[in-house]
Amino acid sequence: MTKYECKACGYIYDPAKGHTASGVAPGTKWEDVPQDWVCPLCGVGKELFEPVD
Amino acid sequence: MSVFSAQKITENVYWVGAIDWALRNFHGYQTSRGTTYNAFLVLGEKLTLVDTVKGAFYDEMMARIASVVDPSRIEVVVSNHAELDHSGSLPRLRESIKPLQIVASPMGAAALAEHFHWDASVTEVKTGQTLSLGDKSLRFVETRMLHWPDSMFAYLEDEKVLFTNDAFGMHLATSERFTDELDHSLVEWEAKKYYANILMPLSSIVKVLLKKLPSLNLDFEVLAPDHGPLWRKEPHQIIELYDRWATAKPTRKAVVVFDTMWQSTAAMARSIGDGLRHGGASAILMPLEGSHRSDVATEVLDAGAIVVGSPTMNNQLYPTVAEVLTYLKGLRPVGKLGAAFGSHGWSGEATSRIEEQLKEMKVELAAEALRHKYVPTTEVLEQCFAMGARLAEKLAQRVENSGE
Ligand SMILES: [Fe+2]
Ligand SMILES: [Fe+2]
Ligand SMILES: [Fe+2]
Numbered sequence: 001m002t003k004y005e006c007k008a009c010g011y012i013y014d015p016a017k018g019h020t021a022s023g024v025a026p027g028t029k030w031e032d033v034p035q036d037w038v039c040p041l042c043g044v045g046k047e048l049f050e051p052v053d
Numbered sequence: 054m055s056v057f058s059a060q061k062i063t064e065n066v067y068w069v070g071a072i073d074w075a076l077r078n079f080h081g082y083q084t085s086r087g088t089t090y091n092a093f094l095v096l097g098e099k100l101t102l103v104d105t106v107k108g109a110f111y112d113e114m115m116a117r118i119a120s121v122v123d124p125s126r127i128e129v130v131v132s133n134h135a136e137l138d139h140s141g142s143l144p145r146l147r148e149s150i151k152p153l154q155i156v157a158s159p160m161g162a163a164a165l166a167e168h169f170h171w172d173a174s175v176t177e178v179k180t181g182q183t184l185s186l187g188d189k190s191l192r193f194v195e196t197r198m199l200h201w202p203d204s205m206f207a208y209l210e211d212e213k214v215l216f217t218n219d220a221f222g223m224h225l226a227t228s229e230r231f232t233d234e235l236d237h238s239l240v241e242w243e244a245k246k247y248y249a250n251i252l253m254p255l256s257s258i259v260k261v262l263l264k265k266l267p268s269l270n271l272d273f274e275v276l277a278p279d280h281g282p283l284w285r286k287e288p289h290q291i292i293e294l295y296d297r298w299a300t301a302k303p304t305r306k307a308v309v310v311f312d313t314m315w316q317s318t319a320a321m322a323r324s325i326g327d328g329l330r331h332g333g334a335s336a337i338l339m340p341l342e343g344s345h346r347s348d349v350a351t352e353v354l355d356a357g358a359i360v361v362g363s364p365t366m367n368n369q370l371y372p373t374v375a376e377v378l379t380y381l382k383g384l385r386p387v388g389k390l391g392a393a394f395g396s397h398g399w400s401g402e403a404t405s406r407i408e409e410q411l412k413e414m415k416v417e418l419a420a421e422a423l424r425h426k427y428v429p430t431t432e433v434l435e436q437c438f439a440m441g442a443r444l445a446e447k448l449a450q451r452v453e454n455s456g457e
Contacts, residue, residue, distance in 0.1 A: 007257045007258075008197070008198040008255060008257070008258050009198065009202075038197075041202070042197060042198050042202040043160055043195075043197040043198070043202045044197050044198055044258060047261060048257055048258060048261065
């Protein structure tokens with residue numbers, strides 16, 4: 001599963017781990033992360049994340 | 054009569070900030086012309102202060118406020134950004150005037166607590182929320198990561214003033230409060246230097262904000278940042294500039310940044326610069342002995358290529374070159390071409406270190422590195438010239454492909 005990086009602060013969303021503190025269960029694909037979810041470090045929205053190659 | 058006085062911005066808004074004429078280093082950014090910390094007094098039924106100043110300038114701010122009103126009458130303090138250049142005077146102000154309300158974004162409330170370890174209750178406001186000042190009102194827009202997660206704008210609809218905190222600011226100490234009272238090229242240069250050194254890594258966020266701006270119903274006539282002069286005549290000028298800087302379209306400009314031990318790497322740099330010019334590009338040589346990293350960043354912002362030269366010293370990059378590369382990497386320039394060069398005595402690792410770092414920065418290596426032992430011969434200088442010309446050609450191609 002593809003990881004996504006926050007272009008604002010560098011936080012990396014790893015689908016294998018999800019982000020339980022904000023209610024995203026481990027194993028949640030990026031596409032399935034809620035549209036209004038924000039970066040847990042800096043608060044910007046999903047539109048500012050890019051796939052990590 | 055106080056020594057410091059407030060300056061009127063609009064009918065009911067006064068500038069009550071501080072001028073830091075002496076500042077030359079703002080967290081690593083060389084502020085050759087000092088800066089200002091802007092704070093604003095809004096004369097609503099509820100007297101309101103928007104932002105404060107760096108802690109050391111508390112007395113100056115208080116004296117300016119006192120030239121208009123008794124500071125203890127302030128009921129609301131808005132903190133648009135928790136960084137200490139804007140919040141540093143907040144704890145003392147709170148002790149002294151005991152405002153009824155301190156207002157910040159949710160992330161700002163948390164950040165203030167993490168700075169001051171205090172027990173203050175902070176009113177949290179989100180994008181779109183308004184705060185009534187009785188006869189006037191303030192509307193807030195969170196601008197996360199511009200400059201920090203907590204940053205926000207406050208809009209005083211009644212007087213069409215948008216308080217933008219760090220955004221649209223510049224480090225420039227002047228007695229004038231408006232950009233139209235100053236030399237235009239100086240203003241544009243300092244605004245660009247500020248963008249390059251503070252906002253370049255956040256360009257994608259700037260783009261998102263600029264796109265969103267028309268839908269936010271902010272019909273502002275004055276843009277009031279927290280550093281430097283305010284924009285009142287054609288405030289959209291600075292928005293257009295931000296759009297241009299954030300987009301960073303290809304240009305036919307190259308920055309040749311280098312240092313030298315015995316003038317060998319410098320000689321190579323000069324030949325590369327001439328080659329660039331010969332190929333139709335504009336070349337700016339930045340010898341690091343006399344150029345500060347923050348000026349290099351400013352030139353890199355609208356350059357199409359970064360050409361980096363370093364001698365090899367004790368098997369390492371020359372320290373000034375390592376420094377500037379570390380700094381530039383953090384600023385995340387996008388869409389640049391690059392190349393490395395340098396003279397060495399025996400081992401010559403510098404050019405490959407430069408290439409590694411440029412690759413990490415996602416700079417596209419557009420010419421083979423040029424490294425030479427000791428003093429460059431005419432032949433080597435010709436190769437340098439050719440490298441410059443080749444880079445210029447590639448820059449021209451890029452500009453053409455981008456349809457400019
Ligand atoms: Fe982030
Ligand atoms: Fe800041
Ligand atoms: Fe600031």
